Amino acid sequence: MFRNLLLAAGLATLTAGPLLAQNTNSGTDKFKQLDQELPTPNNYRTASGAPGVDYWQQRADYNIRVTLDDNKQSIKGSEDITYTNLSPDVLTYLWVQLDQNILDKNSITTSTQVGEVKDKMSFQAMEYLMRSDFDGGFKIESVAMKGGKALKHTINHTMMRVDLPQPLRPKQAVTFSIAWHYNINDQLKISERSGYEFFPDDKNYLYEIAQFYPRMAVYNDVRGWQHKQFLGSGEFTLPFGDYRVSITAPADHVVGATGVLQNPDQVLTATQRKRLAQARGAKKPVLIVTQMEAERAEQKRASGTKTWTYAAKNVRDFAWASSRKFIWDAMEIEQAGNPVLCMSYYPKEGNPLWGKYSTEVVAHTIKTYSKHTIDYEYPVAISVHGPVGGMEYPMICFNGGRPEKDGTYSADRKYGMISVIIHEVGHNFFPMIINSDERQWSWMDEGLNTFVQYLTEQEWERGYPSRRGEPKNIVEYMRTDKSLQTPIMTNSESVLQFGPNAYAKPATGLNILRETVMGRELFDHAFKTYAQRWAYKHPEPADFFRTMEDASGTDLDWFWRGWFYTTDHTDLSIEGVKWYTVDSKNPDIENAKRRELLNSSPQTLSQQRNLQDIKKTLVDEKPELKDFYNNYDPTATTDADKARYQKYVNSLSPEQQSRLNAGLHFYEVDLRNLGGLTMPIIVQMTYEDGKTELVNIPAEIWRKNNEHVTKVFITPKPVVSFSLDPYLETADTDLSNNSFPRKLAPSRFELYQQQQQAAPNPMQLQQTSQQNPPAGGGSSGGTN
Template sequence: MKYFKNSTLLSLFLLIFTVAVNAQEVKTDNQHLFDNFSYRQGNVYRTASGKPGPEYWQNSADYNLEATLDDKTHTVSGNVSIHYTNNSPETLDFIWLYLEQDRFTENSRGTLTTPVQGNRYNGDVEGGFELSNVSAKTKTGTSSKYLITDTRMQLWLDKPLAAKGGEVDIKMNFKFKVPVEGMDRMGRLEVKDGTIYAIAQWYPRVAVFDDVVGWNTDPYLGAGEFYCEYGNYDVKITAPANQTVICSGKLENPNEVLTKTQQDRWAQAAKSDKTVYIIKPEEVGKPEAHAKANGTLTWHFKMENTRDVAWAASKAFIWDAAKINLPEGKTGMAQSVYPKESGGQTAWSRSTEFTKASIEFYSKTYFAFPYQNAINVAASVGGMEYPGVSFCHYQSKGADLWDVTDHEFGHNWFPMIVGSNERRYPWMDEGFNTFINHYSTAAFNNGEFPTTEDNPKNLVRYLSFDQRESIDTYPDVAHPFNLAYTAYYKPAAGLYLLREYILGPERFDNAFKSYIHTWAYKHPQPNDFFNHIENVAGEDLSWFWKGWFYGNGNIDLGISEVKPSQGNYLITVENDGQIPMPVELQVIYTDNTTENIKLPVEIWQRGNSWQHLLRTAKQVQRVVLDPNKMLPDVNPLNDTWNKL
């Protein structure tokens, strides 16, 4: 999900706490930060080197979904069949499922915990699932006993499901009204040529059972997103014939739902690096835009090894596409669907170009995009990600459209490929994704859209705010002002510091890419990430994880003194903050030559002051700490020493 950097709310927040920029915390001894985390030992499920252990397990869920869209009543009805496999070492008496549409009811926990004045996660309250014909069938029998609590369903089995391979088939019918306001994650939008339906969290799905907490049954409140099992999906969506339907995965029956002209254009787009129309603007609302004049059409999609699927439908869609070039000579399709209101070369007419560039960069740099299609949907949603499908605001344009498109498709790597728990650890997907967005943006079109605002130094005003919260704050608890920083910007800045300042690009990239490949389609926890980075990079970073990710302290390094000493110079640096850092100094001599000095973080292990002997016969004119201006140092006034 995207927090817009240029939003009025964020700007107002920055203005409010700018006055606190000089607020400093009490100086403390940071030696304890160098102690190892006592709980970061390995076990048979997760190793101390940050890899899945020899007995790592993960349950799976395959879905068959059939849904029908009624554009008169704005409802979706259908049925789901889930084939669930228990690979865990324990038997299961019941299965927990999520019913996320139940968030849109008057008495849901999410509704009742939304402030009266509203927030980003406002949602309609006249929705929710209507369920029927619920059953769970195992080899021993069938059960229809279940209990619904808020957005969770506990489905009891006739007998405990066997460990290490037990299987159950879960079936039920469902129906819900598509909300207009879907918490900025889904919903419907009225435009001139019809309604745009952005459909997500639309079917009952199995909660994750893992080796860390067992069943993950955190309620769906708003800010906390998702944690899903992987499996294969077979999806059939029936809609009025004048609707264009897109969905995660591969379209299995193009001959039935596309006109011959559209099929030809599709084949052309599959070979073209330039955007090709599937449905042209002038065809929207006309018979030639659809394979059938009346009745309904059923669109069939399949997707393998994915954690979710989402879809969209509208008779107002312009549709275009282009080829995605993937590693090893593979290709995919970048696509966009949007109404006439969104068109234009400064707006959504570039969406497919943006989508293609984003997917190609991340595939080349980190891990090959595993899906056949990447589809950007113009909707009322500000920005929301699902496997192979993104919902972005229909009025976005220019740099803003690039930014949100790139961010949402970056989520295909975090958490679609690397399947972290977004409901508890949003920084493991939002923060990681914001980090990789920086490099994708820098690479796009010779730097068409500047990335200077991503410098960690831009966090200083927030880091001086006395009501800030730490990265590990639970997302549904974090103040809305803080969530953009705790989940997105501060963790991204932390990774940037690791790459550009602490480890260096080569060591960091080796570790980061190894983490992605190691945990692809699995469920890493925070400690798995910490352990993996340390083991591949060969660096004990406990001081950084504890200081930056699990603390609320700040960086405040300074130069307290520079004085001659026996023909040389003694440079005294101090750590007045709560997070130690390696020290980079630039010495400028009176002859205008310079010398760079790097001091390791271990200088702070014994205290908060350190003297460095600079051996030189030259006269020192100036000494600058952090000459490349990379550290979010909350007090820059002590970063420079000048000879009087």
């Protein structure tokens, strides 16, 4: 059967040697080095991808005082910023980020937002169109030198230039002060990265507060000041420094924040301090504020305020959360000898999911990320539950994922919550410690983090339903029209399909590198080297690309070029297979093969009908017409044949004789790259006896011809089929051309009846079945 299904089958005398197609690459050579695309190495950033001997970065230290107005939902604050110039340049002005101005009525984001009015719209969609009615931008009250002398400043949307009274020279520092206030947005109406949630049942607020203070922009060796406007997608680029932040909130609020609480005796009860001490040695979360205590605070409003003071060293940002609704739990883990207090703050609406999982997920994330990158060195790691889907800051993050009001939840809700906590806690490493430029390159933050998130999910539970990371999960995006895609190496504000492009595609690419291109040992060492080199520094894409190659000894320019700089996709095809065996010259063997071939050849339709219609041929009627050839058997072995064979064998060396009689099978496989993306070729051969063999051919097979290659496989036994990428390693977008002989790949469609309301989740169905047992009083069965 196999011979008939192949494009060509036959017997041939083969000469050993590789089959190399001539280079017929069209357009750009996919193996061309990235020298022109990457910046020239220098004393600041080396060709190996490591920081250079003259690498430098600026520093910004903050002393901040803010007050939360729980009646007006507003923030009032003042800060002292000490900015240290560690560059070789003289600075005559400084740039400060005013990211809260994205909510200014006249912001660029509001002015340039696009949308459409539909016949049927939700109130939330209408609120989005009307967001310009909310006045949420910074109101800058003063900018002055320490001591009170006003500083000239110019506000350009989300950036503010502060002109210095005298130039700031290298190794000098300057301290100046800013005072401001702003209105906090309702996150359910204006879904920004921070804001408040109002709970109408108990008339309380939950605040997740970030981007709440004017923040120093980054000045570095790559682009000078990073003062690209904040439009919404490109997140934050910030220098490191020490923070001391005093937060004044209602007296019955619980406040969690970046850093370590400096005044627990003033803001915590004796019971809370005792529980917090117990949590430091606990193996599972300890409740610092119980649900009963939080519910009591919701109903009984205390008067007055408290000021919570937090301090954090060597961080790039600061965020906090405040509410009288907070349940608070904590447990301590040890990471490389350092204690890390893992904590969660959440309202009762988050239970039972949050009490069961959140802090455990925080601890698991810190441990797993530390294994794959660098040891976590900060003293705390916090997860806060609110309406935001997920947002990250040093030591604290805001996460969604809420059960139904009856306490039940679907599997999607459970795993979605766990995944978002892993992802946001993971951002402590990318970019809070390995501090890439999010305003320019979202993928260096989101993509690298999503990749390690995938590794962490798989270590949480075997068979974890990860949304991103597996190559098969990116196929749908990769096969979309190229006009709807942008290369990964696109500025954050210009990326199309942000989730697939900035999160999924780079994460999947790294997984392909780890599993298929480099192998885990080489990849893990290189990835960890990158994290170690650039911890608490400002890496650029070239630093990542170069380090991965330098630490692994692997040329990956072809991979970066294809996966990061183009919108090509993987579609490798087996165009055809030719099967050859060696002509042994042995007449007994070869004549037997010919006899088998002749006997197995089917009769044509004409031959079959002639047997029925022609009763006798002329030669049947007149036997005297027969001669030598009527009785000749071309497959019979003669003495002359044996003599010629023996003479031929005697002319061969012993090694040649063994080759001749080895019974090897030669398969010439014709391969084509239809998608344009260069990838290794993973070939699975299935033998006649049912056993399989997997061959991984490096991507360099395409270096002579980026589009078409022919590969010869030599096997000791017959192959009945060839298939490409059997374990879905390369995100191949068309599996129908991956097999030879071709296999039919079934597609499925689903019939459904349109529903007007969401179907109950499995937990609700189980509860319903227990409440309503079958008629007759019998048991409905046990629960799983």
